[in-house]
Amino acid sequence: AQTVTQSQPEMSVQEAETVTLSCTYDTSESDYYLFWYKQPPSRQMILVIRQEAYKQQNATENRFSVNFQKAAKSFSLKISDSQLGDAAMYFCAYRGNYGGSQGNLIFGKGTKLSVKP
Amino acid sequence: NAGVTQTPKFQVLKTGQSMTLQCAQDMNHNSMYWYRQDPGMGLRLIYYSASEGTTDKGEVPNGYNVSRLNKREFSLRLESAAPSQTSVYFCASRATGGHGYFGPGTRLTVL
Numbered sequence: 001a002q003t004v005t006q007s008q009p010e011m012s013v014q015e016a017e018t019v020t021l022s023c024t025y026d027t028s029e030s031d032y033y034l035f036w037y038k039q040p041p042s043r044q045m046i047l048v049i050r051q052e053a054y055k056q057q058n059a060t061e062n063r064f065s066v067n068f069q070k071a072a073k074s075f076s077l078k079i080s081d082s083q084l085g086d087a088a089m090y091f092c093a094y095r096g097n098y099g100g101s102q103g104n105l106i107f108g109k110g111t112k113l114s115v116k117p
Numbered sequence: 118n119a120g121v122t123q124t125p126k127f128q129v130l131k132t133g134q135s136m137t138l139q140c141a142q143d144m145n146h147n148s149m150y151w152y153r154q155d156p157g158m159g160l161r162l163i164y165y166s167a168s169e170g171t172t173d174k175g176e177v178p179n180g181y182n183v184s185r186l187n188k189r190e191f192s193l194r195l196e197s198a199a200p201s202q203t204s205v206y207f208c209a210s211r212a213t214g215g216h217g218y219f220g221p222g223t224r225l226t227v228l
Contacts, residue, residue, distance in 0.1 A: 035216055035217075043205065043222045044222070045207065045219035045222075047216050050216055091159060091160070103148055103211060105150075105160070105209075106162075109159040
């Protein structure tokens, strides 16, 4: 079974600085997707960024980028120029591309990010 | 386009009461999911539906039932609520090859 591990329950960053959130996963599948979701206090789950495993190039969305290391099964999220609005819970998630999982997301336990002004 | 909607947003039940959480999506997605979120646990899959007329168990299905009423709607029923079912419940939908779109969640407290 696939698992997702986020080893940092809480992180803190100074406004305008850069922070990296860690995520590792375990799978025997070769084709899959990885995601980072943001959950602010409003509780809404918001997609931040996605990465297809077959793509070697790391995904980037504005100030958010990932470091995807397929062999190491590592998928970290880098937030540049941190803003107060980035304060939230961040979840790493895995989705297989076929089969009995029917494409459901498997989540890590989350990292709570605080941004200091 | 409302996306994924859930009702109610909050609910308090007494042990043994029953209720149904409603979910609807207007994005014509085939797949729909119910998750629960507990502190320190991330989101865990309760049930999913790959298409209209099909449902299947996820990681934590005990104490729940679901109905995929049509392509748009996927409801979650608690027949006899227990305090262990106190949680935040999220419905999600997904297009083939896409990512999950989530509803706003329902905070359920069982006394």
